[in-house]
Amino acid sequence: NAGVTQTPKFQVLKTGQSMTLQCAQDMNHNSMYWYRQDPGMGLRLIYYSASEGTTDKGEVPNGYNVSRLNKREFSLRLESAAPSQTSVYFCASSEGLQAFFGQGTRLTVV
């Protein structure tokens, strides 16, 4: 079982560029999440999807959009990247209380 797979693992963007972070889970979980973790800090919720077809804002949604493409996939889009969005992005899925996390995407915006 792959669990939660994020692509890409690393990305460098120039200010103003756009990109989409991909996340897929193979555990048939209903809920999926996107977090960002700044260096040496905790995780902040960007968006989440409690079930297929629904998405909701988290703590820091500004500058991001999400798409719950189907039950397996939940993508995060940066329309116009800013240096303040330099971070490690984690995707997670859960069925109940136990969330499973991907390995993270390390994004640098220059």
Next chain:
Amino acid sequence: GESVGLHLPTLSVQEGDNSIINCAYSNSASDYFIWYKQESGKGPQFIIDIRSNMDKRQGQRVTVLLNKTVKHLSLQIAATQPGDSAVYFCAEMDSSYKLIFGSGTRLLVRP
């Protein structure tokens, strides 16, 4: 690269001692409280959860205590081992499955 937990409070314990990691939460409407462990370069891993109508729950070598009066959560790790060195986060989940992470604590286990 950057280190997880660089700017977080640190708890240093001797191998074999018990560790107590504390967390204050703010949302009284949370239905569940959860502890996660994050090792450097990895995503968080689930440790244990507790429902809001409970005050104690035990797992293997870990115990979680919940004090709703003062909005305080603690994780006790018995006989701490070097493999327990990591950053520990408390988290809250509400009825809409929104999962919010709280402050973290870096645990260092001295041999």
